[in-house]
Amino acid sequence: MEQNARAGIYNEATKELNLTQQHLEAVPTDVINDYGGCTEYLDLSRNRISKLDWIYRFDRLKVLILDSNRLHEGHFRQLKKPMESLRVLILNKNDFSDLHTTVNILSSLFPNLEYLSLHGNPICPDGLELMPFCHNISYEYDYYRTVILNSFNKLKFLDHSSAQLRHISPSDLAQEQARILTFTPKMLWAKMKGFLPSKTLNPLPNYNNENNGQHCGTIRKLSVSECIYKGTNSEGNRFISNNDL
Secondary structure, rough: HHHHHHHOEEEEOOOOEEEEOEEEOOOOOOHHHHHOOOOOOOOOOOOOOOOOOOHHHOOOOOEEEOOOOOOOOOHHHHOOOOOOOOOEEEOOOOOOOOOOHHHHHHHHHHOOOOOEEEEOOOOOEEOOOOOOOOOOOOOOOHHHHHHHHHOOOOEEOOOEEEEEOOOOOOHHHHHHOOOOOOOOOOHHHHHHHHHOOOOOEOOOOOOOOOOOOOOOOOOOEHHHHHOOOOOOOOOOOOOEHHHHH
16 A cells, blocks of 8 residues: 555645545555645545545645545544634545435534535435436435535535525526536646646655655656646546636
């Protein structure tokens, strides 16, 4: 697991740590020691995450992407105290199956969320015929949306529409569809930080017994063409409207 983790990418300029598709069940201890104190954006998409207690070591974390990890409500019950720094939580394509339980857990753990996405979970109905959504639940998207917005007072964005419209009719939701853009969490992060992504990225170092957990600085610079992530491993949130940017 540690060998795979070393293949990740840390971007010092934007405070981003990319550990997508590493077959991880948790963030390795040596990675936490070296990057937990300086990472603000963490992408763990397409892993096998089943342990989440490491999250408190990332005390500056603002963006967490956990797409396609088969996570469910029970995994988040492991966490016992709020993480107030987190602003963006992307949980697309997981296994959350009970709407009210999910909302109660996430709202208590992440009270300051501004962006939340739950595409492709069993709790998320098909509101605008935008895939992936679940078709096998009894309630409509408007009910799902209302339950979530009533629990997250600071939410600006939910799935594919602006959360600032606290009460939105089906016809208004249909109009939102016309404004949907293809968008990635990295672009959202750049917007939040007020800068474009850096053209240099730092690979994670090779760990050995001489390391003392002080690797938040530059290790080795690679050009964009050498190491920037361009694949589809991080689904992120692809449905953000113009008004949300």
